[in-house]
Amino acid sequence: MLDIRSNEVLLRALTDDPYRYSLALGCASCPNIELCGGLSVRDAILDCMDLCCGSPNECTNVCAKNPARYVDQKREVLGFDLANVSRVVGHYKHLPHDVVPLIYHGTGRNRAATGQIFALRLRDVVRFSDATVRYPTREGLCAAFKIDHSALIILSGVDHDEDIEPWWTLGRQRTSLIRKLRDLQIQVVTTPNFSLVLDKPRTDDLHAIKRIAIVWSEFEENGIACALHVNSRTLRDFDRWAEFVRERPEIQVISYEFITGGGRKDRREFHIQGLRAIAQAADRPIDIVVRGDPDVVAQLRPYFSNVIYIDTTAYMKTIKRQRAVRVNNNALDWVSTTTTHPSQVDTMLEHNISESALFLRGRFYGQRPQQPIGDP
Numbered sequence: 001m002l003d004i005r006s007n008e009v010l011l012r013a014l015t016d017d018p019y020r021y022s023l024a025l026g027c028a029s030c031p032n033i034e035l036c037g038g039l040s041v042r043d044a045i046l047d048c049m050d051l052c053c054g055s056p057n058e059c060t061n062v063c064a065k066n067p068a069r070y071v072d073q074k075r076e077v078l079g080f081d082l083a084n085v086s087r088v089v090g091h092y093k094h095l096p097h098d099v100v101p102l103i104y105h106g107t108g109r110n111r112a113a114t115g116q117i118f119a120l121r122l123r124d125v126v127r128f129s130d131a132t133v134r135y136p137t138r139e140g141l142c143a144a145f146k147i148d149h150s151a152l153i154i155l156s157g158v159d160h161d162e163d164i165e166p167w168w169t170l171g172r173q174r175t176s177l178i179r180k181l182r183d184l185q186i187q188v189v190t191t192p193n194f195s196l197v198l199d200k201p202r203t204d205d206l207h208a209i210k211r212i213a214i215v216w217s218e219f220e221e222n223g224i225a226c227a228l229h230v231n232s233r234t235l236r237d238f239d240r241w242a243e244f245v246r247e248r249p250e251i252q253v254i255s256y257e258f259i260t261g262g263g264r265k266d267r268r269e270f271h272i273q274g275l276r277a278i279a280q281a282a283d284r285p286i287d288i289v290v291r292g293d294p295d296v297v298a299q300l301r302p303y304f305s306n307v308i309y310i311d312t313t314a315y316m317k318t319i320k321r322q323r324a325v326r327v328n329n330n331a332l333d334w335v336s337t338t339t340t341h342p343s344q345v346d347t348m349l350e351h352n353i354s355e356s357a358l359f360l361r362g363r364f365y366g367q368r369p370q371q372p373i374g375d376p
Contacts, residue, residue: 013043014051014198015267016234024048035080036202037236048202061200062207073207077214080206082244086217090250092188092225094287095308098365099357100154102312104319106146110342113349117152119310120145122189123159125181128166131173133180141184155181156310157192157229158257158291164192168211178222190227190255190289191216198233205233213244220250227255227289230278238274242281252285254278258292272299279303297364309364314356318348324355332359 005013018040026047027038039048053059056066062073078084095117102119125141127134135141142149157164170177181189192215194208212229219226228251230241245251254275256262262271279286285305290296291312300307317324322334332355339345361367 010199011264014041016040017042018235032080032203032206035206035236035240037234037239039202039234048200051199051201053200062204063201064203070203074203077207077210080203080210082210082213082240085210085213085244086221087248088217088220088250090225090252091220091223092227092252092287094252094285095152095188095306097152097308098306099360100308100310101314101353101357102156102310103145103147103315106144108319108342109146109346109349111346112142112146112148113346113353114148115151115353116148117154117187118145118147119154119156121159122155122157122167122192123163125155125184126167126177128170131170131177133177133184135184136180138184152187153185154289154308154310155186155189156289156291157190158255158259159193161195165194167192167215168194174215174218175222178219178224182223186224188225188227188253188289189219191219191229193229193231193257196231196233196237196261205237209237209240216251225253227253227287229255229257230275231256232271232274233261235274238277241274242278245278245286246281246283249284251282253287253289255289255291258290258296262296263292268293268296272296275300276303294360294364297360298366301365309360311353311356311360314352315349317356318345318352321345321348322352323348324352324359326355326359330363332356 016039021040021042023038023040024045024047027033030047049065052063052065053061056063062070064070097117100117100119101115103113125134135144139149191212194211196205196208209231212231216226216228232238232241245254256275258268262268275288280303287306287308288300288304289308289310291310294309297307297309317334321337321339323337325333325335327333337348339348
């Protein structure tokens with residue numbers, strides 16, 4: 001049946017924790033136990049099928065209680081095993097950059113922001129409705145977002161479900177889109193973070209994990225370096241990703257977000273440990289692209305060749321006309337400011353990008369910021 005409990009109650013009831021709770025009784029006999037690992041949650045469930053919404057003919061979840069749809073969904077990803085994902089030639093070239101500002105759009109500004117590297121959202125560059133790129137040339141792309149034409153560009157696939165799931169529905173059209181993105185000289189793209197949801201059958205998670213792996217291989221196969229988004233909600237999920245990364249030396253960069261599940265303070269360490277395990281299993285230098293809570297950067301740096309943090313704060317504060325002010329060189333205040341001309345917004349954006357990067361580098365990368373000009 002549909003669970004009407006609040007999100008907070010669901011989080012406490014359905015978060016997998018084998019150190020606190022025993023394996024659900026029905027998991028041991030499940031045909032997916034080897035790939036899934038089973039569930040150990042606070043709620044008294046027989047297995048994950050207790051999480052079925054109760055109306056399988058009316059929903060789109062990957063659920064065995066709708067056999068016809070389930071077979072089609074499983075067939076479209078060639079089963080849940082990651083072993084049959086296409087082997088590819090990796091295209092990633094190590095990036096020395098640490099803090100990368102994300103630019104949402106170019107509206108309200110006059111000139112291109114200067115910088116060596118920027119991030120954009122995948123959905124802002126691709127038009128899902130007709131499977132086209134919004135900007136057919138590199139010049140048009142940079143002009144639209146008002147960024148330096150010579151800058152490197154990372155496309156972030158982290159987004160809300162309704163804004164990133166359409167990528168999968170494009171089907172075979174994804175190949176031509178990827179090639180068009182390649183022509184835009186995209187440096188790296190992070191795979192869409194297809195969601196793993198607590199209150200759905202685990203088969204839905206296994207389907208999402210396989211789709212992430214398939215999309216990663218599609219980007220690499222068509223010439224764009226791709227950071228594999230190792231979305232996980234259980235220890236077994238992380239173990240499977242670790243095996244996948246270890247067996248494929250072409251994977252040299254992964255990605256993760258600490259906004260939703262990984263962003264919860266009571267669950268953050270679990271996700272950090274899982275990422276560490278992937279890095280250690282790889283037994284080679286691996287980079288990671290991170291969105292969300294920057295506190296994780298310092299904890300990940302010892303295990304990864306480079307931690308690339310995508311900073312959304314500088315741009316969003318600028319849009320809200322808030323200017324960064326350094327406090328004792330170890331914190332930032334955001335002061336509301338009035339602007340009367342787009343050029344002032346340009347200046348504020350460049351200031352905020354610089355100050356935010358200096359703050360993040362000083363606090364999480366161990367780089368002592370220089371004293372701001374004009375301070376005693």
